[in-house]
Amino acid sequence: MRITLYRRHTKTCSHQADKAYQRCDCPVWFEANVIGRRWNTDTETWVQTANESMQSRWSSKEKNWRSAEHKARQLEQQLDDILTGKSRPDVKTVQQAVELFLTSKRNENLAADTLYRHEQIMRALAEFCDRQGILLIKDVTLAHLTMWQSQWTLKAPQARRSRQEKVRNFFKYCLANGMIATNPAIPDHWKSVKIKFSDQNIRALESQEYEKILSSIEKTKMTASRIGRRRECSSTTLFRLGWAKNF
Numbered sequence: 001m002r003i004t005l006y007r008r009h010t011k012t013c014s015h016q017a018d019k020a021y022q023r024c025d026c027p028v029w030f031e032a033n034v035i036g037r038r039w040n041t042d043t044e045t046w047v048q049t050a051n052e053s054m055q056s057r058w059s060s061k062e063k064n065w066r067s068a069e070h071k072a073r074q075l076e077q078q079l080d081d082i083l084t085g086k087s088r089p090d091v092k093t094v095q096q097a098v099e100l101f102l103t104s105k106r107n108e109n110l111a112a113d114t115l116y117r118h119e120q121i122m123r124a125l126a127e128f129c130d131r132q133g134i135l136l137i138k139d140v141t142l143a144h145l146t147m148w149q150s151q152w153t154l155k156a157p158q159a160r161r162s163r164q165e166k167v168r169n170f171f172k173y174c175l176a177n178g179m180i181a182t183n184p185a186i187p188d189h190w191k192s193v194k195i196k197f198s199d200q201n202i203r204a205l206e207s208q209e210y211e212k213i214l215s216s217i218e219k220t221k222m223t224a225s226r227i228g229r230r231r232e233c234s235s236t237t238l239f240r241l242g243w244a245k246n247f
């Protein structure tokens with residue numbers, strides 16, 4: 001199998017007549033006739049297709065002709081290794097799986113801090129796997145996840161649950177993309193962090209916080225002139241809000 005390169009010129013390019021023109025900056029595309037495989041540009045793998053010769057075209061994601069040519073030779077080699085049984089196409093290292101997942105998350109237009117949290121958690125998972133000597137994503141088991149979870153320094157159950165959800169999200173992605181055959185992170189196996197009512201975000205106010213709230217209430221709501229009266233009103237308000245319990 002050989003991948004041919006061609007240039008998809010932009011409207012403004014003056015070399016439109018020559019598809020093999022090497023020196024402009026327009027995107028370089030690939031074209032190939034492959035039997036039984038297709039290059040998936042999202043997961044960057046040769047995925048299986050019907051066993052017939054199919055002409056396919058895809059972007060090399062390069063503008064430089066030589067870089068694209070180099071990439072084409074690599075892909076040809078990869079496919080050759082798959083077809084001769086030298087390598088398994090869907091086998092990904094933990095690092096590769098994490099990178100692919102994060103790229104897909106970046107394409108989701110998430111809020112910056114959500115994306116940051118995904119990156120943080122994925123980095124922690126990759127580091128854990130590294131320490132355990134786990135190279136391939138398919139080798140991560142439920143026992144690993146449980147062990148990793150026991151090392152989390154996060155205390156708040158909500159934060160632990162949220163982290164767990166992100167990890168589940170990742171393994172779901174790996175499963176959907178053929179990188180793992182079974183998902184070790186589904187709730188049936190990896191039990192969800194329980195959140196008790198008493199764990200919820202209720203805490204006594206620090207005295208400074210209390211003073212701040214009190215003074216803002218006094219400023220906006222209280223008109224009574226006697227301090228004692230104001231305190232009483234403010235405390236009642238806080239009581240209603242459930243904040244004054246420990247005061």
Ligand SMILES: [Zn+2]
Nearest residue numbers: 009013024026
């Ligand atoms: Zn051009």
